[in-house]
Amino acid sequence: MADFPYDVVGFDLDGTLLDTALDLGHALNHALTLIGRPNIPLGEVRSLIGGGTAQMLRNGLARTGGIDEAALPDLTERLVDFYAANIARHTVLYPGGEAMLDALAARGVKIAIATNKREALAKRVFDELGLTHRLATIIGGDTLGLDRAKPKPDMLIEMVRRTDATRAAFVGDTTYDIGAARAAGLPVVAVSFGFCDLPPHQLGADAVIDHFDELIPTLERLS
Numbered sequence: 209m210a211d212f213p214y215d216v217v218g219f220d221l222d223g224t225l226l227d228t229a230l231d232l233g234h235a236l237n238h239a240l241t242l243i244g245r246p247n248i249p250l251g252e253v254r255s256l257i258g259g260g261t262a263q264m265l266r267n268g269l270a271r272t273g274g275i276d277e278a279a280l281p282d283l284t285e286r287l288v289d290f291y292a293a294n295i296a297r298h299t300v301l302y303p304g305g306e307a308m309l310d311a312l313a314a315r316g317v318k319i320a321i322a323t324n325k326r327e328a329l330a331k332r333v334f335d336e337l338g339l340t341h342r343l344a345t346i347i348g349g350d351t352l353g354l355d356r357a358k359p360k361p362d363m364l365i366e367m368v369r370r371t372d373a374t375r376a377a378f379v380g381d382t383t384y385d386i387g388a389a390r391a392a393g394l395p396v397v398a399v400s401f402g403f404c405d406l407p408p409h410q411l412g413a414d415a416v417i418d419h420f421d422e423l424i425p426t427l428e429r430l431s
Contacts, residue, residue, distance in 0.1 A: 212315040212424075213431030216344070216373035218364060218394075220380040221323035221330055222257055223403030225305060228333070229254050230298035235291035236268045239283050245272040257403040258382040260324035260349045260357065261288055292329060296336035302401060304420030309342055311424055318371050322363040324349035324384060345370045359387030364394055377427055386412045395430045397423065 219225040222232065233253035240247060248256070248268060256267035262284050269275045301309075312319060319342055323330050327348025334340045347366055349357040356362035368376050378389040381402025389396035390412065398404070398413035399420075408416045415426045 212317060212428070214317060214373075214375050214377045214427060216318045216320055216368065216371045216376040217312060217427065218320040218322050218367050218376060218378045220358075220378075220382070220385045220402075221321055221325055221333075223254070223381040224379055224385070224399055225301065225321070226299050226333065226337075227302055228299045229257065229403070231291065231295060232257055232264065234294060234297075235287050236264060238290045239265060239287035240268060240272055242286060243276075243279065243283065245269070248272065254403045255405075258324075258405050259384055261291070261326065261329075263324075288326070288329070292332060295329065295333045299333060299337065301337075301339075302399070302420060308420040308423050309339075313342070315424075318344040318373070320344050320367045320371055320376075321346045322358070322367050322378070322388070323347070324357045327351045358384040359391065361388050361391035361393075364388050364392035368392075368394075375431075377430070379423065380413075381408075381411075382406075383411060389413075395427075397426055397430070 222228045230250060233250040237247040257264050265284055265287055266275055321343055325348055327350055330346050330348045347363045352362050364378060377395045379397045380386060381399050382405045386396050396413045398408050398411045398416045400408040400416050400418045414430050417423055417426055
């Protein structure tokens with residue numbers, strides 16, 4: 209299996225490797241409740257996720273009455289505090305995720321995370337799910353500075369540097385991910401089951417998969 213075409217495969221976190229929608233939704237609604245805003249139905253939160261915690265909160269505020277810029281920093285921290293304390297109550301790998309990670313590991317492939325979620329939160333959720341040992345590196349939206357988060361290429365370039373990759377690919381679910389991969393010159397696969405901010409086939413990825421069973425053959429085909 210040593211002839212697999214990539215030595216590193218990077219993943220976005222929210223909506224790509226992990227289904228975090230319910231835990232994020234509860235945290236968002238906690239923040240909205242604190243300022244007297246109506247809650248957003250949990251089934252509708254997926255469309256608000258992407259770009260990091262602060263962006264999700266902005267989206268939620270815009271939907272429920274408008275954004276108060278002065279109150280945003282404090283409210284973001286209160287949302288984060290609640291989320292950190294409840295980070296893995298409902299969060300799980302997407303179907304096929306564990307088998308896919310096993311199959312990549314069997315091929316000697318390193319797994320990396322590049323997420324706009326804060327690094328500390330990303331590390332915490334993987335720790336609580338018992339997945340950290342599978343990962344070569346975790347790069348969060350604040351690791352290099354917020355001005356260098358996706359869709360800029362910096363995080364993916366850093367991913368390649370940290371893992372000494374000779375050939376890397378990326379997997380994501382939003383325009384942030386596809387834009388970053390394109391800018392970094394990496395092949396990119398979109399997952400249709402994530403928090404897609406456009407219809408999956410309009411994201412601009414090299415390929416779209418509907419289940420993690422399809423990832424390895426798709427990456428082999430892209431090579």
